[in-house]
Amino acid sequence: METVRTVCTICPSACGVLVRRQKADIVGIEGDPESPMSKGFLFPKGLSAIEYMRHKDRILYPMKRKGERGKGGWERISWEEALETVTERMGKAKALCGPQSVIMLRGAAKGLPDILLSRLGNAFGSPNITSMGFLCFVPRVYAYNATFGCFLYPDYDYPPATLVLWGVNPSETFPPLFRRILKAKEKGTKLIVVDPRRTESAQIADLWIRPRPSSDILLCLSVIHEVIRRGLYDASFVERWTLGFDRLERHVEGFQPQVTEPYTGVSPEEITAFLGFYTQGPSAIQEGNGIEQSLYTFQMQRALYVLEAITGNIGRPGGKTRWGNPKLVERYGPLFTLQDLIPREVRERRIGAERLAPFAHYALPQAIVQAILDGSGPKVAFIMGGNLLLSWPDSKRTLEALGRLEFICVSDLFLTPTVMMADIVLPAATFLEFDSIHMPPDFTYFAHVQQKVCQVGEARSDVWIVNELAKKLGLKEYFFKDEYELYDEVLKEEGITFEEFRRIGFLLGRKEYRFYEREGFRTKSGKVELWSPDLESYGLDPLPKADPSSLQSDPSYPLLLTSYKPYPFRHSNFRQLDSTRMLHPYPLVLIDGKTAASLGVKDGEWILVETRKGAARAKAKVDDVKERVVVMEHGWWLPEDGTFLDHNINVLTSADPPFARETGTPLLRGVPCRIRRL
Numbered sequence: 001m002e003t004v005r006t007v008c009t010i011c012p013s014a015c016g017v018l019v020r021r022q023k024a025d026i027v028g029i030e031g032d033p034e035s036p037m038s039k040g041f042l043f044p045k046g047l048s049a050i051e052y053m054r055h056k057d058r059i060l061y062p063m064k065r066k067g068e069r070g071k072g073g074w075e076r077i078s079w080e081e082a083l084e085t086v087t088e089r090m091g092k093a094k095a096l097c098g099p100q101s102v103i104m105l106r107g108a109a110k111g112l113p114d115i116l117l118s119r120l121g122n123a124f125g126s127p128n129i130t131s132m133g134f135l136c137f138v139p140r141v142y143a144y145n146a147t148f149g150c151f152l153y154p155d156y157d158y159p160p161a162t163l164v165l166w167g168v169n170p171s172e173t174f175p176p177l178f179r180r181i182l183k184a185k186e187k188g189t190k191l192i193v194v195d196p197r198r199t200e201s202a203q204i205a206d207l208w209i210r211p212r213p214s215s216d217i218l219l220c221l222s223v224i225h226e227v228i229r230r231g232l233y234d235a236s237f238v239e240r241w242t243l244g245f246d247r248l249e250r251h252v253e254g255f256q257p258q259v260t261e262p263y264t265g266v267s268p269e270e271i272t273a274f275l276g277f278y279t280q281g282p283s284a285i286q287e288g289n290g291i292e293q294s295l296y297t298f299q300m301q302r303a304l305y306v307l308e309a310i311t312g313n314i315g316r317p318g319g320k321t322r323w324g325n326p327k328l329v330e331r332y333g334p335l336f337t338l339q340d341l342i343p344r345e346v347r348e349r350r351i352g353a354e355r356l357a358p359f360a361h362y363a364l365p366q367a368i369v370q371a372i373l374d375g376s377g378p379k380v381a382f383i384m385g386g387n388l389l390l391s392w393p394d395s396k397r398t399l400e401a402l403g404r405l406e407f408i409c410v411s412d413l414f415l416t417p418t419v420m421m422a423d424i425v426l427p428a429a430t431f432l433e434f435d436s437i438h439m440p441p442d443f444t445y446f447a448h449v450q451q452k453v454c455q456v457g458e459a460r461s462d463v464w465i466v467n468e469l470a471k472k473l474g475l476k477e478y479f480f481k482d483e484y485e486l487y488d489e490v491l492k493e494e495g496i497t498f499e500e501f502r503r504i505g506f507l508l509g510r511k512e513y514r515f516y517e518r519e520g521f522r523t524k525s526g527k528v529e530l531w532s533p534d535l536e537s538y539g540l541d542p543l544p545k546a547d548p549s550s551l552q553s554d555p556s557y558p559l560l561l562t563s564y565k566p567y568p569f570r571h572s573n574f575r576q577l578d579s580t581r582m583l584h585p586y587p588l589v590l591i592d593g594k595t596a597a598s599l600g601v602k603d604g605e606w607i608l609v610e611t612r613k614g615a616a617r618a619k620a621k622v623d624d625v626k627e628r629v630v631v632m633e634h635g636w637w638l639p640e641d642g643t644f645l646d647h648n649i650n651v652l653t654s655a656d657p658p659f660a661r662e663t664g665t666p667l668l669r670g671v672p673c674r675i676r677r678l
């Protein structure tokens, strides 16, 4: 029996995997004890990787549409014909309407393939490239950069005296992280969870704070107000390493806890309790997607980082610090993305750019949808593993837009609702089916070898697909002979080849405490920019700001809708598997007992959730959530019959303004809603 070391790439946790193989047969899969990320554990989604890979509904061959779009008629074709067809349609659109009429879209971040897709867009000449970044993670990256000039990570393993999980539930979405948190708790770490839902993380917390959805920034500004008013800040760090403390002090004057309480639902006493733990440092805050889908997504992240900075928790053991990266290619740098191939004035005209800060480099998804409907641009879409009909706001409008495109090519694993709209479908591979360098987007200090253990049908990796398509498009000079030439290029600075990396297994950067004492912060001032002159120069709020009156309320829709991503799925994936559906067969919507009783809703019955945008059904779960908050599961469709509008939360959300000023993020949390029995 042979053992192959690889890595699970289903979610960003990057758990190490050992695959046991007998000749060509995989006979077992288990966690890799040598993995620094997962230390021998493998979690349910990773453990179901073989079931996922061998599922009867996998797309195994390239296919072209037969009959009307969206009706499910397909004909098997060769890779050659598929890539030729895509090349011809992209080339035709470019010749007739310009390269920007071809849009490059993708779903959840994967690492290397994402950057290669951007490289394809740039080499092709289209700046209309986008991802889920407007809703997830990318606002965080921008806020870190604006504040510190670099990304920082909580120092879980030191561990912190107090750890705050703000809008994140690692017990469901980052299981290896949750194990580290449990270990930290064993060593005495106090845990604060800020979440309207009593998650598994909240159940083990020393303090659970429940703000209303989208009001987090007001809560955070009140915490900052109290830190300053009570003199709980680190005066020497503030003096030496921050810019704009005086302005911050004046700015938060109006955010007394009693002023924000009517909006947040968090009392001054709870803020005092928060400070009681948080100021017993070292403290670290792990932020999550729960605070990323509001109009204040960027400003909220800035507020958190300001709090962490003024309390002296930056670069401190047990606080939040920087990690040095392995010497891999600078993945987001212009030399690798080739972004400079597109002239600045063309890039500035990408779709939705006028709604984005200068540092946001993507095209804005809801603006793309509108441009398609207006007939003002996109003709052809290349979609790399993205289920836009579940993940973009206003699914019905997105559906209408996809229907108007002249040509759509999608690479994916299953016939998702979005794939059903394609003209050409390319079979993508699961992580067990190809060699690669896994560079998890959330942990840039880590890279793991990914090794092919089997071949299923004619499935290929996204890297292979993009590279081959680029060559067919005549962009050979910007791409690679094959994937291995690319991998060697990525590893060149480390002085190793991919074949050597197979034996090495992984590369891990180093934690860098007090990094700023050597070189300052990588901001223009060299300090933590509490007040950001750059943001001010862009006409954006230079201090974290929120207007309470902008929090939405609607007498006809008196409840507030938010969402969560249920274990054991990954976004809209894994609904096909018997094992996951046995654990979680139906879409759920969580409501508090008092609201349920007042509306006569019983636990387990199907109910209708309505907003001004639409209605969707889910099974009621009477649960411990913030009063008058409705928490619906994200990503639900039913592969067994293709249903995707009935239970889909994005039928309830709007793609209309207002959007976050910096990142174009629409309001997906705190949407006024109502519920009724069916």
Ligand code: SF4
Binding pocket: 008, 009, 010, 011, 012, 013, 014, 015, 038, 042, 043, 044, 045, 046, 047, 174, 175, 176
């Ligand atoms: S947490 Fe689960 S899905 Fe994520 S990498 Fe680990 S095993 Fe894979």
